[in-house]
Amino acid sequence: MEFDLALAIPLLERTPPTLRALLAGLPAEWTAATEGPDTWSAYDVVGHLIHGERTDWIPRARIILEQGASRRFEPFDRFAQLRDSEGKSLDTLLDEFTRLRSESLATLRGWQLTDAQLSLEGEHPTFGVVTLRQLLATWTAHDVNHLAQIGRVLTKQYREAVGPWRAFLPLMDR
Amino acid sequence: MEFDLALAIPLLERTPPTLRALLAGLPAEWTAATEGPDTWSAYDVVGHLIHGERTDWIPRARIILEQGASRRFEPFDRFAQLRDSEGKSLDTLLDEFTRLRSESLATLRGWQLTDAQLSLEGEHPTFGVVTLRQLLATWTAHDVNHLAQIGRVLTKQYREAVGPWRAFLPLMDR
Numbered sequence: 001m002e003f004d005l006a007l008a009i010p011l012l013e014r015t016p017p018t019l020r021a022l023l024a025g026l027p028a029e030w031t032a033a034t035e036g037p038d039t040w041s042a043y044d045v046v047g048h049l050i051h052g053e054r055t056d057w058i059p060r061a062r063i064i065l066e067q068g069a070s071r072r073f074e075p076f077d078r079f080a081q082l083r084d085s086e087g088k089s090l091d092t093l094l095d096e097f098t099r100l101r102s103e104s105l106a107t108l109r110g111w112q113l114t115d116a117q118l119s120l121e122g123e124h125p126t127f128g129v130v131t132l133r134q135l136l137a138t139w140t141a142h143d144v145n146h147l148a149q150i151g152r153v154l155t156k157q158y159r160e161a162v163g164p165w166r167a168f169l170p171l172m173d174r
Numbered sequence: 175m176e177f178d179l180a181l182a183i184p185l186l187e188r189t190p191p192t193l194r195a196l197l198a199g200l201p202a203e204w205t206a207a208t209e210g211p212d213t214w215s216a217y218d219v220v221g222h223l224i225h226g227e228r229t230d231w232i233p234r235a236r237i238i239l240e241q242g243a244s245r246r247f248e249p250f251d252r253f254a255q256l257r258d259s260e261g262k263s264l265d266t267l268l269d270e271f272t273r274l275r276s277e278s279l280a281t282l283r284g285w286q287l288t289d290a291q292l293s294l295e296g297e298h299p300t301f302g303v304v305t306l307r308q309l310l311a312t313w314t315a316h317d318v319n320h321l322a323q324i325g326r327v328l329t330k331q332y333r334e335a336v337g338p339w340r341a342f343l344p345l346m347d348r
Contacts, residue, residue, distance in 0.1 A: 003335040007201050011328065017195040022188050022321075027181050127338040134337035141332040145345050147196075148325025154185065154318040161177040162315050163308035164301040171319050 003137040005113060013105055015143040016098040019046060022150070024094055031090055033157050042150045046093045047081025049146060053100035055080075057139040058107055064122035064132045065111070072123040108136075177311040179287060187279055189317040190272040193220060196324070198268055205264055207331050216324045220267045221255025223320065227274035229254075231313040232281055238296035238306045239285070246297040282310075 001007075023031055023042055031042045040048070060073045085093060111117075118133040152171050159172045166172050175181075197205055197216055205216045214222070234247045259267060285291075292307040326345050333346045340346050 001203065001207065001331040001335065003332065004203075007203050010200055011204060014196050014200060018192055021191040021195040026184055026188065029175065029178075029181050030185060033175065124338065127341070130337055130339070134335065134339065137332045137335035137337075138339040138343070141329045141336050141339075141343060141346075144325045144328040145343050146325075148322045148329060148345055151318045151320075151322030151325060155315045155322060157175040158177065158311045158315040161175065161308065161311035163304055163311075164298065165304070165308060165312040165315075167301070169312070169315060169319050171322055172315075 003118070003133045005108075005118075005136065008136060008140040009105060009108070011140050012101070012143060015049070015147070016094070016101050018147065019049075019150075020094050020098065024091055028090075030154055030157065033153060035153055035156055040149070040153070042153060043085070043090050043093070044081055045146045045150055046090065046097055047085035047088075048078070049143070050093060050097050050100060051077065051080045051084060052139075052142070053097065053104050057135070058104045060122060060135055061108070061111075061132060064120050064135065065117065067120060071121065073125055075125045177292075177307050177314075179282075179292075179310070182310060182314040183279060183282070185314050186275070186317060189223070189321070190268070190275050192321065193223075193324075194268050194272065198265060204328055204331065207327060209327055209330055214323070214327070216327060217259070217264050217267070218255055219320045219324055220264065220271055221259035222252070223317070224267060224271050224274060225251065225254045225258060226313075226316070227271065227278050231309070232278045234296060234309055235282070235285075235306060238294050238309065239291065241294060245295065247299055249299045 023046070026042075034041045034044075055074065056076050063071055063073060088096075113132070118131065118136070120132050121129050122132070122135070124130045152174065155169065155171050159166060162169065162172070197220070200216075208215045208218075229248065230250050237245055237247060262270075287306070292305065292310070294306050295303050296306070296309070298304050326348065329343065329345050333340060336343065336346070
């Protein structure tokens with residue numbers, strides 16, 4: 001499937017209400033659960049998505065659109081949420097993510113990007129030249145990637161409890 | 175994590191609103207997309223969840239609770255939705271799932287299951303003796319397992335579109 005802004009936006013705007021429907025008010029036994037040491041809980045993922053809104057997607061899109069002398073992105077801190085989320089409830093994080101995503105999409109829509117702009121390039125600190133189109137496709141794919149992660153983290157909590165059904169639930173041992 | 179009805183129910187009741195938040199009104203380019211031949215779309219998964227409400231979870235729980243002469247479950251048809259969903263819109267399926275899940279949970283709550291009842295046994299057609307506790311844990315884990323699947327199906331649609339970011343999104347090639 002090729003990137004299409006008219007299809008990406010409907011998915012991007014559904015992530016906050018989806019996470020809210022799943023996680024708001026859910027007992028902490030689920031939302032704080034992880035897949036083991038150095039893996040993330042649903043709570044951690046929401047913090048990570050917030051950090052992406054603040055420092056990754058729209059800020060990097062701006063760097064590309066401005067086409068200044070340096071088009072190199074700041075490296076993205078994949079562990080920032082462990083610090084930034086400190087002391088905040090999950091409900092607070094869900095509110096923050098909802099607000100930030102809504103602002104990001106207002107900015108994106110306001111740009112009314114042309115095909116030519118979507119082909120503009122920036123420089124990723126690890127793998128070099130990337131287009132705005134690829135950045136926006138990654139933003140979209142990244143959301144549902146983390147939704148899949150949350151589903152996997154939650155399902156794994158019942159790895160033992162399901163007994164022999166474990167063999168029918170391949171994610172349990174992935 | 176051990177099975178606990180008081181924790182399982184909050185997750186079970188969040189599945190319909192979560193799927194609705196993600197899928198209602200989402201363009202068919204996403205909801206009909208699969209991971210390739212003989213794999214399921216988000217639309218197919220919702221049909222599968224509906225079939226589970228009708229023929230699997232509560233019906234099997236009843237067989238266990240009745241402790242009749244035959245406690246063997248009917249085999250579950252994992253492809254029934256390909257027939258049952260025919261001609262129905264995704265919105266219709268989401269409504270149907272919401273209603274059925276709500277009825278299932280009303281039944282479950284009405285039973286006010288004791289620990290002794292949760293330990294009652296039935297017979298799975300493939301792997302033999304299972305407890306009611308394991309059946310209910312599987313119901314819960316199965317929901318989030320399919321949520322993870324939907325996230326993975328959606329993210330894979332941008333496998334090519336993300337360009338070099340593909341290396342950072344391991345689900346793309348799973």
